[in-house]
Amino acid sequence: xxxxxxxxxxxxxxxxxxxxxxxxxxxxxxxxxxxxxxxxxxxxxxxxxxxxxxxxxxxxxxxxxxxxxxxxxxxxxxxxxxxxxxxxxxxxxxxxxxxxxxxxxxxxxxxx
Amino acid sequence: xxxxxxxxxxxxxxxxxxxxxxxxxxxxxxxxxxxxxxxxxxxxxxxxxxxxxxxxxxxxxxxxxxxxxxxxxxxxxxxxxxxxxxxxxxxxxxxxxxxxxxxxxxxxxxxxxx
Numbered sequence: 148x149x150x151x152x153x154x155x156x157x158x159x160x161x162x163x164x165x166x167x168x169x170x171x172x173x174x175x176x177x178x179x180x181x182x183x184x185x186x187x188x189x190x191x192x193x194x195x196x197x198x199x200x201x202x203x204x205x206x207x208x209x210x211x212x213x214x215x216x217x218x219x220x221x222x223x224x225x226x227x228x229x230x231x232x233x234x235x236x237x238x239x240x241x242x243x244x245x246x247x248x249x250x251x252x253x254x255x256x257x258x259x
Numbered sequence: 260x261x262x263x264x265x266x267x268x269x270x271x272x273x274x275x276x277x278x279x280x281x282x283x284x285x286x287x288x289x290x291x292x293x294x295x296x297x298x299x300x301x302x303x304x305x306x307x308x309x310x311x312x313x314x315x316x317x318x319x320x321x322x323x324x325x326x327x328x329x330x331x332x333x334x335x336x337x338x339x340x341x342x343x344x345x346x347x348x349x350x351x352x353x354x355x356x357x358x359x360x361x362x363x364x365x366x367x368x369x370x371x372x373x
Binding site: 188248251 | 293295301302303304305308349354360361362363364365366
């Protein structure tokens with residue numbers, strides 16, 4: 148069974164540009180999460196989808212971040228416009244309640 | 260508010276020696292607790308989880324953790340460390356009883372010396 152996959156693995160963009168990160172959860176997992184780890188800090192929750200609906204987006208830092216989950220399958224996280232402080236590793240995860248949460252390898256975003 | 264504390268930022272253990280990584284949590288109800296490991300260049304891998312029942316939980320790769328409610332702790336242990344265990348370890352607690360959305364500690368980096 149395939150795990151959670153994320154694309155791209157790395158992205159380097161300039162301040163003010165737009166970046167879109169993609170996540171494909173484990174097949175059949177209704178719950179999809181986005182997390183972020185800024186350098187030197189802990190991994191922080193961004194938001195949670197149940198199927199295509201946003202269950203909890205309390206961790207989204209501001210309105211420059213937009214997450215979508217088309218048809219309850221894959222998800223995208225768009226940052227527009229990107230700022231320097233957005234640099235970090237963005238993790239996607241999926242689960243079936245109340246099972247373990249399984250993480251993808253992450254996308255390392257660098258904003259110059 | 261829920262929180263997780265991993266008091267040790269970095270630990271070095273000799274290969275073959277035992278290991279204990281500390282984790283303390285703050286949570287009002289019975290917590291769902293997790294340990295994850297991140298090896299260099301890899302994503303987070305679930306080592307083990309505690310939801311209820313037996314307070315000693317067995318995980319993958321020979322790891323175990325013990326839930327101690329009285330101490331608000333969920334320490335990770337391994338009797339004999341291998342060089343391949345060198346990685347960063349994260350303790351996490353679920354934000355709610357549905358087991359969704361995790362709060363992580365800052366992580367403990369484990370180095371293994373020969």
